[in-house]
Amino acid sequence: YNIQTMHHSTYLGILIAVLSTLLLCVAADVEISVYPPVLTATNRSVTISWSGVVNATDKDRVLIYAPSSKSVEDAIGYFYVTESPTYAQGYGSVVFPFLVNMRSDYIFRIATCRNVTNCTYTIAATSNTVQFDNPYAPSHPHLALTQDPSSLVLMWVSGDNSSLSFVEYGTDKSFGATSNSTFMTYGMSQMCDSPANSTHGWIDPGFIHTAFLTGLSPATTYHYRFGSSDESTGGMSETFSFISPPKNSPHEEIYVVAFGDLGVSVPFEIESDQQYPAEQTMHWIDQTVNLPGAVSPFHHIAKHHKSETTPPPWLLVHIGDISYARGYAFLWDWWFDLIKPVSSQVPWMVCIGNHEYDYTAMTWKGADDYGNDSGGECGIPYNSRFHMPGPDNYARNLWYSYDYGPVHFIFMSTEHKFVAGSDQFLWILNDLASVDRTKTPFIIFSGHRPAYTSSDHQGDTEYELIRATYEPLWTKYKVNLCMWGHVHAYERTCGMEDYTCLPDDKGPVHVVIGMAGNQYQVPWAMWDSKTGSGHSIQPPWVIFRTQNYGFTRFFANSTHLNFQFLGDMRGELHDDFWLTPY
DSSP states (O other): OOOOOOTTTTTTHHHHHOOOGGGGOOOOOOEEEESSSEOOOOOOOEEEEEEOOTTOOOOEEEESSTTTTSOOOOOOOOEEGGGTGGGTTTHHHHHHHEOEEEEEEOOOOOOOOOOTHHHHEEHHHHHHBBEEESTTEEEEEEEEEOSTTTTTEEEESOOSSSEEEEEEEEETTTEEEEEOOOOEEEOOOGGGTTTTTTTTTOOOEEEEEEEESSOOOOOOOOOEEEEEEEGGGGGGGGOEEEEEOOOOOOOOOOEEEOOOOOOOOOOSBBSSSSOTTHHHHHHEEEETTTSSSGSTTTTTTTOOOOSSSOOEEEEEEESSOOOOTTTTHHHHHHHHHHHHHHHHTTOOOOOOEEHOOOOOTTOTTTSOOTTTTTTTTTTTHHHHOOOOSSSSTTTTTEEEEEEEETTEEEETTTTTSSSSSSSHHHHHHHHHOOTTTTTTOEEEEEEESOOOBBTTTTOOOHHHHHHHHHHHHHHHOOOEEEEOOOSEEEEEEEEEEEEOOGGGSOOOOOEEEOOOSSSOOOOOHHHOTTTTTTOOOOOTTTEEEEOEEEEEEEEOSSSOOOEEEEEEETOEEEEEEOOOOO
């Protein structure tokens, strides 16, 4: 059965939209196979091999399906046979360094092109299935803070929907403490637009478990594992470890990694754009949070956590645009697989962005029409997969705050109604008014869309609405630092108000830190447009800006906060500044 091609970025289902009888039209001499047919948690590499293709072309593709029961038009991705140097001879092989356990099997199909100028595809062969030896195994661990510094919340995913799941933890690998988990899931019918609510984008998310680890001593190494005592439903995970949070005290020292707009890339082509820098960003973050205290990035100013063997306790803040799944549900599994080395040992705090929530029928659209940036997810996967310490209602993961050492962190949703008089505004106003600066000398305010940027988006109406609504509060309550994402660059302002630097920087410094992974970027605003030179001059309120990928980290105690931006290329320092309490 022939299929008319379309550009690779168009709807892949249209590219291979066929009747179910297509599978009967397999060329007898073409074969495709995948080895090994069974993968393990420690051996996830596969080799895809094919042979017997007559008159092979550079347009031929191998299509990827998970689960194998997906219809022919619902491939999750593909690669060109040109990945193999022998493709022109009708055979070849490609090695994937890993597949991710998505609680289902995979199959591969080879689709051959017979008219390269106006390509039509034929499914020539279908591979054997590939699956994990323990498809229901508990996976994707990620920790988060609660309002109690002696407690953490742990979430994971498995194929287990019984009441037997739990986490066991302790200061040695005999554990000693146990906490039962609750679980939930969500369905395709809860999605609000395509591709999320279509079979093309949907895969089952598994069962999402939540358990609380209580009674933790501050800044102490703990070991844990999670899952079920029933091997038939996945059994137990490997053993992980974390260092518990420090006490909430102005006399504590804290270490924080912060960024926005991370995403993920996979080893094949997909319909959505991929965020290739994300892997390198995570490499440097992993290295940072595992350095022993004696050689940690801030060892020269730290007075505590100076161990020669153990890292200090770190916290990670991810300010929106999390996985960029955008309705292609399998990307959530691949994203959690990417972050596991860090999220399993460092609390991973999140803030909602446009690519988690925005959809065409959303009831509040701010100053602009926010569109369908979530691909129809409308916040359901985000709210199901994370557990932040927010109000005990629908806003738990949307706007919230917590104290961490000498810092009070507060997060807003730029995607929900935030104007004066709204539920969110009143909550934020009350939270800022209740901060005790003798306990938390610093306040850090964060949201996804920025209030200030000198990118070509500078002055966009939603940014101006955020600034006009909240800048009076930042000034009144002496907020020290505002962190934003959305613009995929790094940018730091002076301490400012209304586009004006204040004496001695006695105003909130704004940092845009959306440079962790997303590759799309608008140019800087053309401040010298009259000259026609094409150069972009920084406005006077911008101290430093760059479009390099990377991440930020900072250290804070009761008297100083040291903030750094590191680039991905060599992991080197690009910006470094200090703040003090007002």
